[in-house]
Amino acid sequence: MLRELLLPSLTGGRRGKAVEAALREAIRSGRLAAGTRLPSSRDLAAQLGLSRGTVTTLYGQLVAEGYLLARHGSGTEVAPLGDDSAPRPAPPAARPRWRYDLKPGLPALSAFPRAEWLAAQRESLTTMPDAELGYPDPAGHPALRAELASYLGRVRALPTTPDDIVITNGAAEGLSLLAGVLRAEGHTTVAVEDPSHVGQAELLAAHGLQPHGVPVDDDGIDITLLTAPCRAVVVSAAHQFPLGVALGPDRRRSLLSWARATGSLVIEDDYDAEHRYDRAALGAVRALDPERVAYVGSVSKVLAPALRIGWLVLPTRLREQVIELKFRHDLGCAPMPQAALAVLLRGGGYDRHLRRTRRLYRQRRDALLGALAEHLPAWRPFGIAAGLHVVVRLPDGTDDASLQRKLAAAGVNAPALSGYAHTPDSPFPGLVLGYAALTPDRLREAVTVTAQVANQGLNPR
Known part of the structure; x- marks a missing residue:
């Protein structure tokens, strides 16, 4: 044998x-x-x-x-490799291959600036001193932190210094580090917007923090419902996920007043603030009170999630705790991709890419909205002025989860809004449709298929 x-x-x-x-x-x-x-x-x-x-x-x-x-x-x-009597774990399920994947959260990966990134890598590696090939600064590559401080001040109206910034493996690690610090300080719960990204809530729960959903309306999170024992809240102020609303000026002031009065921390997730089409940019909440707000950002929605580069801009009192936790976690992020991103920022490549993709995403958004108006005129789109997705409100009484399942059977991945709710009460029946990753023709085809499925009859609740 x-x-x-x-x-x-x-x-x-x-x-x-x-x-x-x-x-x-x-x-x-x-x-x-x-x-x-x-x-x-x-x-x-x-x-x-x-x-x-x-x-x-x-x-x-x-x-x-x-x-x-x-x-x-x-x-x-x-040799025995383990307990042969124990059942073997099932292999991980293969990710489904969709005819049309409208799940939000991905930029146009085919638009990644490969040539500029390769040039930035070559330049950064050529000029990198030998000493920088050793173990990294756990706070992040100094050149990248300097370029990010300049960029955030210019683009997000966020006055900051390189010392305020800690580089992370994507926004997810940034939130994980903050969760670890909060847990060490005795926090047991954290408020999250409702609806919001389920993965964030699961990450917080995995770090021992119970997520507490707080409803979102047309002006953002309802500050009056922030109650004890929550002394931390995660908000997406510039473009709420998934509803697409912006946190209004009165709400911003109320949020910071709550944080000061209760000694709480605001975690500002600025996940896709650079993508805007029909309105002016909104400044970061952190600019109004740097000592009460921890700012989370990344390149995942501008360049690509695969780079795994994110950052925290921290209140002074949290900086050393986060750096110590980061050091104990993985000694620090890989310096070479950080150095390449610093070159891309310094040379203007990042801004040029952002200008190109804004035009691209506007075209794709307009194609999706046009197709919806033609084939599904009773569906009302929301949150269209910015971001990489829209929410469509379905006719009252529609079971959006049932519709999601029917669309999945037809090869269309269109997540139900109710899937992002943290309580049984979703704001309204809807679908959350990402448009950045598909061409205009593919988006129009997806809407045609969606309309065919929807017109076969929507299930009432």
């Missing part, structure tokens, strides 16, 4: 390494069970036409890795 398992590996070069890899995989997959006796190195070498030294070497490597056991006088056998 062993010979038949290993013979196919002998067809290419580096035959010893190929046999080693094949034997390792046979053990991993269970085709060679724990306790199986293997031939002596002399016998296996003869069976496979290899030198005895080659087989002795590969046996020794697999013993060192824990796949084999070599007992003096008893030969070599397959």
Whole structure:
């Protein structure tokens, strides 16, 4: 049996390494069970036409890795890799391949500025001192923090210094670090907008903080419903996710008054504030009270999530705690991508890309809105002035979760608004439609299919 398992590996070069890899995989997959006796190195070498030294070497490597056991006088056998009586976990389910994926949250990945990014990587690596190839500053690459301080002041009206900034592996790690600090300070709950990103609430819960949903209306989160024991709140003030509303000026003042009166922390998630089409930019809430607001940002919605570059702009009192936690977590983010992003910011490549994608996303948004007006005129779009998605309000009485399932069966991924609610009461039946990742023609096709499914009958609640 062993010979038949290993013979196919002998067809290419580096035959010893190929046999080693094949034997390792046979053990991993269970085709060679724990306790199986293997031939002596002399016998296996003869069976496979290899030198005895080659087989002795590969046996020794697999013993060192824990796949084999070599007992003096008893030969070599397959080692137990775990509790064979325990059920094996099911492999992770494959991500569905949608005909039309309207899930919000992704930019146009095909628009990523590959040439400019490669040029920035070459320049940053050429000029990077040898010392910067060692372990990084856990607060982040100094050049990137300097460029971000300038960029945020210019684009987000956010006065800051490089010392205020900590670089993170995306916005998710930024929120995780803040959750860790809050938990260490004795917080047990944190307020979140309702509806809002379910993944954020799950992340907070995973760090021991109970998320408490606070309703959102046309002016943003309802500050009057922020109550004890919550002494921290996560808000998306410039473009609320998913409803698309902006936090009004009176609400901003009330939010900061609440934070001062209760000694609370506002966590401002500025996840897609740069994407705006029909209204002026709104300044960051942090600019009004830097010591009460922690600002979270990333490049995921402008460049690509795969870069895993985000940042926190922190109140002074939290900075050292966050840096210490970051150091203990992973010693700091990789310096090379940070250095490349610093070059892209300094040379204007980031701004040029943003100008290009704003035009692109406006065209895609307009195509989606035009198709909805033509094929589904009773559906009312909201939050269209900015961002990378729209919310469409369905006719009253529609079961949006049921419609989502019907659309999924037709190959359209269109999340229901009720799926983002933290209580049983969704604001209204709706769909949350991301448009940035699909071309105008694909968006129009998606709406055509959606209309065909919807016109077959919407289920009342």
